[in-house]
Amino acid sequence: MEFYSLNKKAPKVSFKEAVINGIAPDKGLYFPENIEPLPNSFFEKIEELSNLEIAFNAIHQFVSDEIPNDVLLEILKNTLDFEFPVIEIENNIATLELFHGPTMAFKDVGARFMAQCLGYFSKDQKNEVTVLVATSGDTGGAVANGFLGVKGVKVVILYPSGKVSDIQERQLTTLGKNITALEVDGTFDDCQAMVKKAFLDETLLKEMKLTSANSINVARWLPQLFYFLFAYKQVKSVNKEIVFSVPSGNFGNICAGMVAQRLGMPVKHFIAATNVNDTVPEFMRTQSYKPKPSTTTISNAMDVGDPSNFVRIRHLFQDDFNRLKDHLSSYSFNDLETKKALLEIYESSGYCADPHGTVGYLGLKKYQENHPNTYGIFLETAHPVKFLDVVEETIGKKLPLPPQIQKVMNKEKKSLKIKTYSDLNYFLLNR
Numbered sequence: 001m002e003f004y005s006l007n008k009k010a011p012k013v014s015f016k017e018a019v020i021n022g023i024a025p026d027k028g029l030y031f032p033e034n035i036e037p038l039p040n041s042f043f044e045k046i047e048e049l050s051n052l053e054i055a056f057n058a059i060h061q062f063v064s065d066e067i068p069n070d071v072l073l074e075i076l077k078n079t080l081d082f083e084f085p086v087i088e089i090e091n092n093i094a095t096l097e098l099f100h101g102p103t104m105a106f107k108d109v110g111a112r113f114m115a116q117c118l119g120y121f122s123k124d125q126k127n128e129v130t131v132l133v134a135t136s137g138d139t140g141g142a143v144a145n146g147f148l149g150v151k152g153v154k155v156v157i158l159y160p161s162g163k164v165s166d167i168q169e170r171q172l173t174t175l176g177k178n179i180t181a182l183e184v185d186g187t188f189d190d191c192q193a194m195v196k197k198a199f200l201d202e203t204l205l206k207e208m209k210l211t212s213a214n215s216i217n218v219a220r221w222l223p224q225l226f227y228f229l230f231a232y233k234q235v236k237s238v239n240k241e242i243v244f245s246v247p248s249g250n251f252g253n254i255c256a257g258m259v260a261q262r263l264g265m266p267v268k269h270f271i272a273a274t275n276v277n278d279t280v281p282e283f284m285r286t287q288s289y290k291p292k293p294s295t296t297t298i299s300n301a302m303d304v305g306d307p308s309n310f311v312r313i314r315h316l317f318q319d320d321f322n323r324l325k326d327h328l329s330s331y332s333f334n335d336l337e338t339k340k341a342l343l344e345i346y347e348s349s350g351y352c353a354d355p356h357g358t359v360g361y362l363g364l365k366k367y368q369e370n371h372p373n374t375y376g377i378f379l380e381t382a383h384p385v386k387f388l389d390v391v392e393e394t395i396g397k398k399l400p401l402p403p404q405i406q407k408v409m410n411k412e413k414k415s416l417k418i419k420t421y422s423d424l425n426y427f428l429l430n431r
């Protein structure tokens, strides 16, 4: 399978090259040349398949023979060694819990998958690869965990100072070894812009091989489509039209869900639920894409003003707005609405959602006002404990700390403060 750049000014590349490059030389995101639907029998018998079999069948066409089947299976086995349960909390409303992995956020799957692919591809290379990643909260911890100790790979994580939760910060600043955290005086968008600038910086590129571990990298982005298939397997028997409501920041997860739909998975509609960082809901209202500086919210991992992957979503629908709106609705909610709903869900069902999942729930409720007979699944993208202060204060109860979190609580946070792109450039050239 080849991948082309969405800016169409760079040569097509293999999966291996797309993973190693991260982003195309013309600054475009890579996109698969073809998305071949899976046979009907795959979906008819999906309940009989293990998660490993589902994932292998879904990802194989993108990886093709660039990773041998036995190695790919091993990578998937190491990636998917936890549960992805769907839990019904109200009539026609269920949540897909994506937080049972090592850093308790949905990013664990993509980060582990990409780390192993990159480890495989760079095993014979003499030169070390530097992975640059920008995070608004959850990606950083997952990438740190997934890449820890991977030979020939150094990871540099940029995060916005004071804008990630205490636990998220611990997850990305306490591991050491091949992982370095840079605390940026700015927003997530500033971090993401610096990372993208580095990929075009000839002085850097002469000195080192750089790649990205954000969802702009196909190996981080595509495995997220597994979640939707795992959920479909669990709810297929309800025999209703299925809609997914995805809390969205950089829009990689929802875009991967749309790839699962292209593979043939029956889904009626997607809902992109955002906090007040509403660039996409505004686009769906006005047809005009206007990125704006991100605002800090209690669902901080979605504090993104210029979502990288929205361009992939538009491309999936050939930039045809009418086709896009048949498949996608997008709504935004403020912190007050989020806290109110978090408490309501807790009091009515006993389910403790996190602020991101709650935004997803709100998006689903809004959509179902006009589509009451659909079966809705909202994604719980991170464990509520990662947002301890806000969740405990909202529900008025203490949350027990799971072992994954206890592990990082007493470790010392280590980061270097930077402010501008030249600070990043200096760090990379002189570390």
Ligand SMILES: N[C@@H](CCOP(=O)(O)O)C(=O)O
Pocket (backbone or CB within 6 Å): 134, 135, 136, 137, 138, 139, 140, 213, 214, 215, 216, 249, 250, 252, 301, 302, 304, 308
């Ligand atoms: N929500 C993210 C922002 C980066 O998204 P990514 O999926 O492109 O890595 C975060 O938690 O950092």
